[in-house]
Amino acid sequence: MQHVAESDRLRVDGVVLKLSDVLILRGVSLVVEPAQTVGLLGANGSGKSSLLNVISGYYRPSAGSVQLDGVDVVGWSPARIAASRVGRSFQSIGRMEDLTVLENVLLGLEPVWPARGLATVFGLRSSRRAEAEARQRASEIIAEFDLSAYRDRLLSACPYGVRKVADLLRAMVSSPRLLLLDEPTSGVSMEDRRYILELIRAWTARTNCSTVVVDHDIEFVTALAHSVIALVGGAVAASGGVAEVLSDERVMATFVGSAK
Ligand SMILES: Nc1ncnc2c1ncn2[C@@H]1O[C@H](COP(=O)(O)OP(=O)(O)OP(=O)(O)O)[C@@H](O)[C@H]1O
Ligand SMILES: [Mg+2]
Structure with missing residues (x-):
């Protein structure tokens, strides 16, 4: 019998995603615990939004599982996942x-x-x-x-x-139990960025929700996240503390010249 750790709010295991015969995600795994914020880093096109789309039900993975508090939600509609208290913000408004x-x-x-x-x-x-x-x-x-x-x-x-x-x-x-934020500060001014940072910080602390936050601003992600994951070409290249992940050569190589 598969062991499910009860403390995992979100557990993504070996997710593979193919769109139009192109391999977008290549066996992505990650865990977010209750009240934890995980930062998702990666260059343009590395699969960050696609991963959030899989978690929120917009894309169905061709392999792997997505569990919310131990319940596999693969195959659920986006509406059903949203109704089970998963909030999602979008990169392009x-x-x-x-x-x-x-x-x-x-x-x-x-x-x-x-x-x-x-x-x-x-x-x-x-x-x-x-x-x-x-x-x-x-x-x-x-x-x-x-x-x-x-x-x-x-x-x-x-x-x-x-x-x-x-x-x-x-x-x-x-008041979702899991919040998925796709580039909440893309294109905003420095002042708005600080405001949005404090807003997310206040909200996650008060509601104890678990959060996955994608952003190209590493300082912003660092200020919010307990740990980070870096995607390179649709696969997890490194995970752990921010300093550790950013010292990974493959991660650094893809960041050079790619940050917006
Ligand atoms: N519907 C789709 N059909 C085919 N390919 C797609 C589709 N959506 C995304 N892709 C491709 O999947 C790859 C990952 O895209 P994704 O939007 O997930 O990247 P991202 O990491 O969010 O990038 P960015 O930082 O630019 O937002 C890209 O090569 C993109 O062209
Ligand atoms: Mg994106």
């Missing part, structure tokens, strides 16, 4: 431009929204109550992270940094 900040954050509660009953008076009533509660929850997190001034503004009319924060709040609003 901008697909939801015609939503307001509040509507965008509300999307993060939709997977965990109580099932809408039959369209009876009682069903409608409880669904209305659930919606009011969701709006209140979304408004609270928006206020907590100082975005109230933008709450009812369309994302397309918000500064880029605000849109990045709105995407993070969408991923965090359901």
Whole structure:
């Protein structure tokens, strides 16, 4: 019988991913424990986003397993994985431009929204109550992270940094047990970067969620992560402490000239 360590929040074992006959991930394994943050480093095209897509159910691996608290979730839909309290932020924002900040954050509660009953008076009533509660929850997190001034503004009319924060709040609003953050500071100013760093730090400390954070800014990743993993060509080249990983020759060779 396979031994499952109960303390693992996320356990990825030997994940292989092929897309259009191209091998993207070549047997990736990693473990994230409860309340731990793991940084995922790697040059452009090394497979970081693809790995997050496998964990969150957007891509189905051709081999290997992904376990959440000991339960294999390979084959689950992205909606089912999100509903089991996995939050995901995206590298490229901008697909939801015609939503307001509040509507965008509300999307993060939709997977965990109580099932809408039959369209009876009682069903409608409880669904209305659930919606009011969701709006209140979304408004609270928006206020907590100082975005109230933008709450009812369309994302397309918000500064880029605000849109990045709105995407993070969408991923965090359901208080996920696992948070997957894909380049939360790409393209933002130094000031916004510091703000986002403190936001993630405050959130993970308070909710004890486990986090995988991808970023090209090594200082940013170092400030957040308890340990890091470096991907080179779709495989784990090194893992452990930041200094240890960055001293690996293969990792360094791919970083030279690749950091954005
Ligand atoms: N849908 C797809 N079909 C085919 N190849 C893909 C697909 N998505 C990604 N790839 C390829 O998979 C490889 C890994 O891409 P991925 O986006 O995971 O890298 P990344 O490490 O996130 O890079 P970046 O730092 O630029 O975001 C790249 O070579 C990319 O071209
Ligand atoms: Mg990526």
